Amino acid sequence: MLRYILIRILATIPVMVIVAAFVFLMLRLSPGDPASVIAGDYATAEDIARIREKLGLNEPILVQFVNWIGQLLRGDLGTSIFSNLPVTTLIGQRLEPTLLLTLTTILFTVIVAVPLGTLAAWKSGTLIDRFVMLFSVGGFSVPVFVLGYILIYVLAMTLKVLPVQGYRSPFEHGLGPFLWHMVLPTLTLSVIFIALIARMTRASVIEVLQEDYIRTARAKGQSEFTILLRHGLRNAAVPIVTVIGIGIALLIGGVVVTESVYNIPGLGRLVLDAVQSRDYPIIQGLILFFSFVYILINLLIDLSYPLFDPRIRY
């Protein structure tokens, strides 16, 4: 058990190193002089030299890479070119809204998608099933921001039941205003995620429902509800949980867009502001941050399998 956990944790290290190497090479291998690209069109020769110095681009490439890995190991993601603040500080300042938006979205998604998928699997082939599948294909096809604007138009502008934009911190303004402003962003971000999870739930529950022990349970005269929940969903849990983890990648992309639509001052906005001002260390730091979070979440999910399925032992 302990051995497996250790091996699994160690296995994430090469993946992280490759992410770091890729992000490192991206700047160095991009066409043209990266320092002058970052400095912009109106930069003077001194500006470019200053940026080159700051990014350590004067050193040999191998020295640069070793320095960079050393920095990362010390938890240093670099320094912003314009604000001169460490990227980790900037991430810390913007983390709260993004984290909370992601959590409300995952929570809402699981509450909606798992029952929806199970229902579709139970009623597979019927109109309900068709409807769930249609919703799912549709969810994959509508761009996040278009959905956001449709929701703003209907719920905030026409019916005027929800605020158009903005973010209220639960720690400063209380839980009520926070949730009030979170409804639309959460709905927007959830749709694609619900589409994904509902489809996966449906597919894996359908598979489980064909098993012999389901027939046995029916023969014993257990209620359909117990069969679906205790025998069906329980055995279908592992693939569902796995796809939630993989879906985090989808969610990270969606967060950037959703924060932009609803004017939420989170990490997504930090990326876009950094792109506008060509503050490359921030972009680089955020890519690393998000990738590492993704890798760690999937590691945790991997290690949590025995909780969902006691047959899995390490």
Added chain:
Amino acid sequence: MTARDDIDAVEADSVTPIRDDPSALRLMMRNRGVFWGGMLLAVMVMIALFGPLLTGDPIALNPIKRLKPPSGELFFGSDFLGRDIFARVVYGARISLVVGLAVAAISVAIGLFIGMIAGYIRILDGIIMRVMDGLMAIPAILLAIALISLSGATLTTVIIAITIPEIPRVVRLVRSVVLTVRDEPYVEAAIAAGSRLPLILHRHILPNTIAPLIVQATYICGSAMLTESILGFLGAGIPPEIPSWGNIMSEGRTYFQISPWIIFFPGIALAMTVLAVNVMGDGLRDTLDPRVARKM
């Protein structure tokens, strides 16, 4: 969106396989998803090809008619510079379809090559797959934004930036096919008969990858079109003077409260196109037996 692959893997189980049927095309068209998705897509392609010849100029300014709502004259209304949204949306179909097709074609070509190597040359397998795992851990949109901001926004860089994160999915798929096929008796027979490696790859391995790759390519095409529009919307995509759907919507943001049609019409066009591609992909997957694809 690798999660799609996992769904496919599970959903594929309930599908009856069809192999080497001489009338495969007819069978495919009998599938409702393939038929309707294909029809809708064909319409979009026709619009992209011939539409711009029939509509007005998508970049002609008409300051007197700024922000006009949809009417008999301006079907989709006009934007803040008085440009005809209808003409712009029709022209935007070209950009979206070109990006979708180019990304699908390039990522499949590169992924096929790398995947064959990973699947057939054991020493390289571990290294290649770790690199792919790393690449897959990087959020696609952020990666594309970074690549574009470093190399300058042009149609080509946008296509490349969307293609790179898609490659690992293709590599994984191709590798899994190669791994299942390489131990088949007919491949062993070919080796025993003295066939050279390129011939084995070409004659015995490659044909097995085609069906799952077609399915994968449709999904990549759909998600590439979405990513392109998201990049445009965020102001990190194709240069703003080109009327792509993402760019039209990006310019409509400021005026959304007074002129929502600037975002709605290109949004509907995009959703319809991606829906057509996705429905077709699901249909193709059901018809083409992706059983091999599931062993990932």
